[in-house]
Amino acid sequence: MERKRFISTIAAVTLLPSLFLAACKDAAKKDSAAAEKQTYTCPMHPQVIQEKPGTCPVCGMDLVPFDKNNKELSLTLGESQIALGNITTLVVGQGALSSFKQLNGRLVTDPEKTTVISSRVQGRIEALYVKETGVKINKGQPLYKIYSEQLAALQQEYLLTAAQARQFPDDARFQQIEKAARQKLVLYDQSDAQIKQLLQSQRVSPYVTYPATESGVVAELSVTEGQYVSEGGAVMRLEGYHQLWVEADVYPAEAQTVAVGQKVKVVVAGWENDPQTMTVQFINPAFQSGSQLMQLRGTVPNPDNRWQPGLQANVLLPVKSTGNVLSLPVDAVIRDGKGAHVWLDTGAGKFEPRRVTTGIENFDAVEITKGLEDGDKVVVTGAYLLYSEYMLKKGADPMAAMGK
Template sequence: MTSPRLVARLAVRWLLVLLVALSSAACQKTKPADQGAAGKKVYYTCSMHPQIHEDAPGKCPICSMDLILVKTAPATPKPGADAAVYTCPMHPQVHQAKPGLCPICGMDLVKQAVRSTAAGKASGGSADLTLTAQQVTLGNIRAQVIGPDTGRAKVLAPTVLTGTITADALQTEGVSSRVAGRIEQLYVRQTGQILQRGAPLFSVYSEQLQALQQEYLLALAQSREQGGPYRQFAEATAQKLRLLGLSATQLRQLAARGRPNPVVTYYSPTTGTVQTLDVVQGQYVSEGTPLVTLTNLATVWVEAQLNPQDVAKLPLGKTVTMQVAGESGSLRGKVVFLSPELSGSSQVALARIQLANPGGRLLPGAQANVLLDAPATAATAQTALRVPTEALIREGDASYLWTQTGERQYRRVRVSTGEGSASSVPVTSGLPPGTRVVVSGAYLLQSEYALRQGATDSMNGMSM
């Protein structure tokens, strides 16, 4: 019969053996999976946490998702030769030697060229960026061959100044009240109304006008009877009425009527558009009160602001080309004013350009672009390479272009540029003639490049 002490000793020994076995199994879970044939690595990982590597199916210890099988092939190329691997755009840690699907997300793997060490050094150490056909289509990525300019002289794109159409102050006239009184009738009720010269503006009741009219009629009657000094007195009174705005026709009508008119009508002194209306019917006004502003829109001004370096391009009297919103063609105008000083806050100069406006179709307040012709460049610019402005990527002081190196393969190259225009930039170094440069979608390539670089750096920093 076995003693109790012996049974206890055996139980302790079996418990120690069981603990050692469990510890060994736990340690085996954190080790990488076994190497398959020809160095192929086989393991199970989590699609959300790729740092998890298990050698058997199971659940992710972090999120409890089912682990998936991953088979990767070594991506190290033969020394001195180029090799190709297939990787996932979303999971760059996946490398396979042949096309297929990403074991994590199921996307099509894309081919990625892996250069040898010597080739990598020659190309700046950056591999080509390979996209799928769907990415190229959705990103509207287009490339074209960039060659040298062949003209004798290259004319740069014109400098564009933003301006605004304003009323010509030389064609603007204000109408104010000549006497104190009440506006009995207002014939103009809204701005924008077009008036012809001689059209009625308003009628005013004024005791001052009545008194002068009565004085004129008395002097006129005495001059008819007695002549002499009364004739001069009548003429002096008539001159007062003229200065208060009465026309020769109104004076003749007053003399023919023989009695004062309590309400006197004033007429438009010019043809123009009502720009401002500062009175309402029935309002009492004093002498000199502004009533109406009339502007003749047969000519207008375009006021543009220009930087100090552009002042020399716009001398007085020069004829320039302008584009006005809503007008199909270009318009020509003459510079009539150039500010002799810069604005204190914005440090820009003001230029006014007079523009013919037949029919009054150009309205004050509309936007206009003034085009300043750029001078022809020197003969040294005959061989310069020019790329569209949207093709250039700037990172701080560095400038980059994306070039196409193969079917759906693109490479970022650093270039040096000169002073460009609004539409193109000259490339002084870093771009051989005949290179296919991405002219549309460069920023999408840059974003994809930054995304993959970030993903690669992140995976390199993980503990596998």
């Protein structure tokens, strides 16, 4: 009995290593099969991951394969991929950086370029040659014809005094009377050519056509044909748009950082790539009615009348300047709820994400206070393409892969 028990024990001990090795081999095969199992994700929604082909439950796009076991932070791209993605780099270095505060503003008509056309005589508008607003007017262009009995009386008076002056050329008194009558016609906008024509024809006409004294665009019509107007009554208003005012709203605390004569940048909506430089000409010392806002004003040129009054314009007010800082173009920094990062070119087509901390920022650049050093080669265009490529290939956010 003891002999049988001894033999069974020896057999069990002998077979145990073989069974252990077999179990290890089976486990290794299972791990290898699990590692080789392909996973799939959505190009637009990388949070969608499954172990078989299909479509995205969010957007319906076909899922694409990716390697979830690849834990490398870097991406490797070929020369054609870099060229196609327009990936460019910049070696960062220290320099000065200014911060701007954005003020809400608008373009308005410059009153100095506004002309009111008024009637120089009392009478009836016989003909109106411009009958709608928005029409461009050139200087000297006929605007309206007026019937005026008062003008006819002045013309008759001048013909009589001119005849007396010719009949008595040596009488200074008649000469002075003739000059006074002529001056009255001049004050009623009668040109030398019109007065000369009156003398030649010897015919009085109660009708007179008035030309535009300035060029501009008709902004308002105050009369219609057949309407009587008084002397000095408004006929129309012309506005010139080749120069415009920029008015911006300023809080009292911000007003302390700007002064008359200071130069600021103006960005017109739709022309963000063409900022204008404006000199502050006036700061209203009183609040606007019904608000706690002050107002600053300046002028900007308007070549070819490409801008219209009423367009939104942002005024960039410099509020802080820092020297010897590392800065990057704004588009080089990718931000999300987890923080900010940039992409470094580490050579041989490899790109690696780097967590950074940002500081002051302006319209074009952002300060990097932590994460970069002088001489680092940073991607400035195509950073979002690298971010998307990483999400697609790795199936994870690079910020999460970098850790805290």
